[in-house]
Amino acid sequence: MGGLVALPLLGFGLLVAGVVLALVVQVDPGELWSALRAEETLFALRFSLEVSAGAMSAAIPLGIASAYFMSRRDFPGKRLLDALLDLPLVMPPLIAGVGLLFLLGRGLLGEPLARLGLGLIFTPLGAVAAQAFIATPIIIRNAKAAFESVDPGFQETAMVLGLSPWRVFFQVNLPLAGRSIAAGVILAWARTMGEFGATLMVAGATRLSTETLPIAVYLNLASGELGIAVSCALVLLAVCFGVLVCLRLLAGGRGAKKRSLPWPSSA
Amino acid sequence: MAELRLIGVGNRFLKPMDLTLADGSLFVLLGPSGAGKTTLLRILAGLAPLRGRVLLGGEEIGRLPPHCRAVGYLSQEPFLFPHLDLEANLDLGMTRLGWSKARRRERRKELMDLLGIAHLAGRDTVTLSGGEKQRVALARVLASGPRLLLLDEPFNQLDFRIARHLRAELKILQRKLRLTTLMVTHNLEEARELADALAVIQDGRLTTEEVLETGDQAFLEVPNLLICRQLRVLEEGLLELEWEGLRLFALDRGRPCARFRVQPSSIVLGRTPPPGPRVNRFLGRVCAVRVNHDAAKVECLVNGQKLRVEIRRRRWEREPLTVGAEAHGFIPLDCLRPE
Numbered sequence: 001m002g003g004l005v006a007l008p009l010l011g012f013g014l015l016v017a018g019v020v021l022a023l024v025v026q027v028d029p030g031e032l033w034s035a036l037r038a039e040e041t042l043f044a045l046r047f048s049l050e051v052s053a054g055a056m057s058a059a060i061p062l063g064i065a066s067a068y069f070m071s072r073r074d075f076p077g078k079r080l081l082d083a084l085l086d087l088p089l090v091m092p093p094l095i096a097g098v099g100l101l102f103l104l105g106r107g108l109l110g111e112p113l114a115r116l117g118l119g120l121i122f123t124p125l126g127a128v129a130a131q132a133f134i135a136t137p138i139i140i141r142n143a144k145a146a147f148e149s150v151d152p153g154f155q156e157t158a159m160v161l162g163l164s165p166w167r168v169f170f171q172v173n174l175p176l177a178g179r180s181i182a183a184g185v186i187l188a189w190a191r192t193m194g195e196f197g198a199t200l201m202v203a204g205a206t207r208l209s210t211e212t213l214p215i216a217v218y219l220n221l222a223s224g225e226l227g228i229a230v231s232c233a234l235v236l237l238a239v240c241f242g243v244l245v246c247l248r249l250l251a252g253g254r255g256a257k258k259r260s261l262p263w264p265s266s267a
Numbered sequence: 268m269a270e271l272r273l274i275g276v277g278n279r280f281l282k283p284m285d286l287t288l289a290d291g292s293l294f295v296l297l298g299p300s301g302a303g304k305t306t307l308l309r310i311l312a313g314l315a316p317l318r319g320r321v322l323l324g325g326e327e328i329g330r331l332p333p334h335c336r337a338v339g340y341l342s343q344e345p346f347l348f349p350h351l352d353l354e355a356n357l358d359l360g361m362t363r364l365g366w367s368k369a370r371r372r373e374r375r376k377e378l379m380d381l382l383g384i385a386h387l388a389g390r391d392t393v394t395l396s397g398g399e400k401q402r403v404a405l406a407r408v409l410a411s412g413p414r415l416l417l418l419d420e421p422f423n424q425l426d427f428r429i430a431r432h433l434r435a436e437l438k439i440l441q442r443k444l445r446l447t448t449l450m451v452t453h454n455l456e457e458a459r460e461l462a463d464a465l466a467v468i469q470d471g472r473l474t475t476e477e478v479l480e481t482g483d484q485a486f487l488e489v490p491n492l493l494i495c496r497q498l499r500v501l502e503e504g505l506l507e508l509e510w511e512g513l514r515l516f517a518l519d520r521g522r523p524c525a526r527f528r529v530q531p532s533s534i535v536l537g538r539t540p541p542p543g544p545r546v547n548r549f550l551g552r553v554c555a556v557r558v559n560h561d562a563a564k565v566e567c568l569v570n571g572q573k574l575r576v577e578i579r580r581r582r583w584e585r586e587p588l589t590v591g592a593e594a595h596g597f598i599p600l601d602c603l604r605p606e
Contacts (some may be wrong), residue, residue, distance in 0.1 A: 157346040159314045159333040161411045162363025168334075171359065177349040 021074065023234060027227050035227030036235075043208050044216035044223050044232055051124060051199075051212060052192040055131035059192075060185060062132070063139025067171065070140070071147035072155075073133040088137045097201025120202065125212055126212055127203035133189035133193050142184020147178035194236060268375035269414040269447045275319035282472045288464075290324075290572050293438070295462035297452060300532075300577055301559030303471040308417045311449070312340040321413055328543075329535055334363065341421045343480060343579075347392040353384070353403055356392060360410035363530035378406040381440065399470035405437075405492040409444070418450035420455070423532065428601065453532075490528040491574050492606065497523060499541075505600070511570040516546050517603035526606035531577040533602035534565060537586050540595040544580075546551075549596045552586045563587070567594055577604030 027035065035041060070082065088096055104110050104120045113120060120126040150173055159165075174181075186245040196214040203210040205219055213232045220229035270290045277283040281303045288294045298304050309315040313333030321329035328336050347356050357375045366374070379385040382402045387395065395403065401421055408416065416435075422430035433495075438461055441448050452458050458465055462589035467474045493515075495508040500519055508515045508527070516525060535541045540548065558564075563583040565576045576596070588594055 023537050150347070153342065153344060153346045154348060156314050156333075157340075158341075158348075158359070160314070160336075160338060160340040161360045161407065162334045162337070163359070168363060171362075172348060176348070177299075180351075 007209040009161045015068050020237065023230055023237070031227045032234075033233055035231040036159045038206055038228055038231070039219075040208065040211070040216060040228055041231050041235070044213045045235055047124070047210075048193055051127045051131060054125075054128040055135055055192045056185070056189055058128070058132040059135040059188060061141055062190070064135075064174075064181060067140045067143030067174070068147055071144050084267050085137055085140055088133060089141065093134060093195065094198030094201065095197075096133060097198035099132060100133060100198060100202050103179050104129065111218050120203075122206070122210065124203065124210055127199045127212060130198040130202040131192040134198055135192045135194050138188040138191055139181075142187070144179065144183070146180035146242075147173060149180070150176045160178055179250055184244050186243055186250070189238055193239050213227045269309075269324040270322075270460040271447055271449065272322040273319065273414055274322070276307070276310060276321060277318050277471075278316050281310070282470050284473045286466065286473065288447055290447055293323055293450065293461055295450050295452060296468050297455065297458045297465060298468035299453050300562040300564070302453075302468045303572050304453075304550040305419055306471075307468070308340065308419050308449070308451060310545045311415070311417055312336070312338050314340075314355065326402055337363075337412065337414045338417060339411055339420070339521035340417045341401075342419045343421060343423045345400040347395075347400055347403055347407075349393050351392070353387055353390050353392055353435050354393075357407050357410045357431060360407040361412075364412055374410060378410055381409075382406045383436075397425050397432060401425065404466065404489055406449070409446075414447070416446050416448040418448060420452050420454075421450075423452075423454075425458055427560060431459075432517060436460070454530075461569045478555045490530050491534075493527045493529060493603070495525055495527055497525065508603075511572050513549055513570065514546075515598065515603065516600045517605075518601050518606055522605065524605035527603045529574075529576040529604070530605055531564070532562075532579075534574065534576045535590070535597040535599070535600060536565060536576045536578060536594050537596075538588065538592070538594065541597045543597065547600055547603075549598070551594050551596055553590050553592050553594050556588065556590055558583065565594075567596065571598070 010015075010148040024032075066085070070085075071077070101121065104113065106127070109119070118125065120129050153167055154172055154176060158168045163171060194214055195212070196218065199212055200215060201212075205211070205215045207219060211219065213236050217229045217236070220232070221225070271286075271288040273286040275283040275285065284307075286294075296304055306315060310317045311321060313328075313331065313336050317329050318327065320327060323336075323338075328338070347353075348359065354375060357378065358371055361371050361374065375574075376385070380390065382405060384399065384402050384406060387399060387403070390498065391534065392400065392403065404517060409482075414427070422433055434457060450461065466500045472475060493510050495510045495515065498507040498509055498514075500506055504519050506517045508517060510527075523548070536551075549569050551567040551574065554568045554573070555566040556563060557603055562580055563578045566589060567574045567576055574596070
């Protein structure tokens with residue numbers, strides 16, 4: 001019984017390994033190595049890291065503050081707002097990008113922002129805005145669940161002990177919800193690193209200017225530069241794998257016990 | 268001077284009430300679950316909205332936010348912060364006072380000695396026993412320098428021997444510190460043991476002490492009376508009993524007894540078998556349920572006999588029971604007390 005159930009798992013595991021292998025064997029090792037060190041690959045990696053860092057520095061405070069408010073207060077229209085905040089999670093990124101383009105381009109906010117010297121469309125700042133838009137709801141969702149899982153008794157105890165609302169947040173609620181919030185932040189960051197649709201629409205796809213790793217893959221596949229496309233894809237895969245390892249570590253090895261349980265039939 | 272005066276204090280659940288606590292006294296408010304005891308304490312701590320005036324040492328504190336009131340509140344659950352060790356928990360209590368590190372360390376040591384928890388220094392709070400946690404929580408409340416101490420049935424969830432011991436300690440401590448204290452309980456024995464002065468609260472309304480004197484206690488938590496047959500005395504200090512076809516174990520208190528009391532709030536009842544030892548368990552059927560904002564009162568039919576069970580609201584919301592449903596129960600053996 002155990003062996004039979006393991007077959008689909010084995011099949012899918014082979015498929016995942018096959019996808020990674022197919023990428024690796026597309027180009028010979030020498031070409032891959034030089035592509036990994038090419039100026040364009042390095043630029044795309046650096047640009048992706050910078051843009052995602054910028055996006056996260058906006059998304060983390062925005063997401064955590066929104067989640068804290070949503071988890072602690074009741075107000076009219078809360079459910080509607082909750083659903084609205086989830087919309088970017090289910091919205092195709094391309095559509096989100098089109099919406100942002102119209103809003104930040106010639107739309108409501110475009111001209112006032114341009115007057116402030118904040119040109120977003122087809123600029124690196126636009127990529128930051130697009131990625132922050134995608135990452136924030138992921139953080140809100142995780143952080144809200146994390147705050148809600150903290151017994152309100154801890155907060156009340158801290159308040160009566162004499163902690164101001166800010167101290168209650170930083171010294172009690174945030175540490176108690178910290179692990180789950182960190183998991184949400186890592187997920188959101190991985191999502192920004194792989195973000196393509198919204199970034200493409202808002203920041204464009206200009207080589208060595210607004211070229212993130214996914215955009216580098218897209219541009220180089222389109223122009224037949226397989227080496228750089230594959231090397232950028234592998235860098236992205238490595239980042240994703242690193243994120244998964246971090247998430248496992250944050251889970252504190254709680255899954256290990258479950259994996260070691262025997263099948264009922266073999267007990 | 269920290270005399271507490273409540274003038275027309277109430278809210279949606281509480282009728283306006285007037286009450287005065289003398290400086291340094293221990294006042295006990297007695298009442299059944301759902302009477303409004305916890306609501307009153309939450310109002311005084313600033314955790315619930317209020318109508319009326321609250322004067323502490325002549326100063327109006329009713330409009331102050333909770334962190335500015337200098338009121339200590341100890342609830343049934345100790346709520347020790349699990350991300351901090353014991354000392355850091357006590358330190359957090361002293362935040363409002365803005366003391367230097369050295370002064371905090373000195374005060375921490377004083378309190379740990381006073382509460383008898385010095386041997387727990389450096390311990391992770393999640394490893395402490397129920398009684399130890401409640402002691403640490405009390406030390407933390409005292410560390411915050413309160414002018415008024417509010418105690419919400421702080422010994423309710425403890426083994427009765429530990430609770431009795433802690434009650435005696437609390438009385439001595441309160442006398443020593445001369446801290447104005449308001450404690451609520453549904454336990455008449457506890458109230459009489461501790462109170463300098465006493466009042467009764469029922470249906471959100473204060474009634475007079477005369478109620479107690481007349482012996483009319485029908486509104487308090489009525490214990491279940493189990494008429495048992497004693498089978499044998501076990502070597503481990505236990506009695507083996509038979510009640511309505513069920514085998515039960517109770518602590519041997521050195522005298523033969525056939526009538527045992529069990530407080531409704533001591534019985535564990537749920538949809539699934541409770542964790543823990545496989546003794547003193549029963550399977551019953553829910554025959555009546557009454558839920559108020561504080562607790563659910565359930566009547567459960569066990570082999571033809573009715574058992575009254577009280578389930579705290581928070582637990583009830585996690586696992587409600589419907590009339591007619593099967594329910595698994597457990598009577599902790601130290602809660603079976605001879606009549």
